[in-house]
Amino acid sequence: MVGTVISSVVLVVGLLFIIVRPIWRLTRSPLYWDMGIGTGAVIIFLIYIMTAVVTPKMIEEDLAKEPCGSRSPQGACYKLEPDLCKTIWDKAIGDCKQELADVIKARPTGLIWPALSRCSARKMDKSVRFNRVQSETDYCKAYFSYLEEKH
Known part of the structure; x- marks a missing residue:
């Protein structure tokens, strides 16, 4: 408050x-x-204004969109504690990196994040399928149908 008054x-x-x-x-x-x-x-x-008002809001929004953040599919579509969700997500990422190691090695500059992300999301869904949110929102329905697509 004092900073805002002084800056004004x-x-x-x-x-x-x-x-x-x-x-x-x-x-x-x-x-x-x-x-x-x-x-x-x-x-x-x-x-x-940039350092005291805008930047903290941007950081908060970015963290909410991170895997297991409140606005991410993992945070919105599963009933999990954030720490548990993050642990499961990190394990799934590690497993998928091992599975996609040949692709990563063959094409180190290739765009692999979409494949890695989908693989991780599928692995996480397999392990915590029973923790899906019961009130299926359109957002979660779209996310789950994305996971079930065959590609």
């Missing part, structure tokens, strides 16, 4: 320097002094 004051001071130009009015020095100070204050305000 910095923004207002910066805008006043840009609009009113107090240094130029008092000393008749070049206008770029006022503009530079005002612009610097506005930039400081924008940096504060």
Whole structure:
């Protein structure tokens, strides 16, 4: 709260320097002094907003989309504790990397993440199928049908 108030004051001071130009009015020095100070204050305000408001929200959203995050299929479609879900997911990824080792070795620059992801999701579903969410949402139905596709 204090940081927001201080940064708002910095923004207002910066805008006043840009609009009113107090240094130029008092000393008749070049206008770029006022503009530079005002612009610097506005930039400081924008940096504060990015680091204090925007970045934490972005990090929170990214973590929610990670495997077993609250907005991921594993977090939304299974009744599992996050730590247990993450452990099962990591085990499935390891198993799938071993299964796809020949493909990875033959094409090290190939795009293997979709195959690895589907394999991991299928392995995880096999081990925790009984923990599927009972209220099947459209999101979970689509996820489960994706897992059951033959490719």
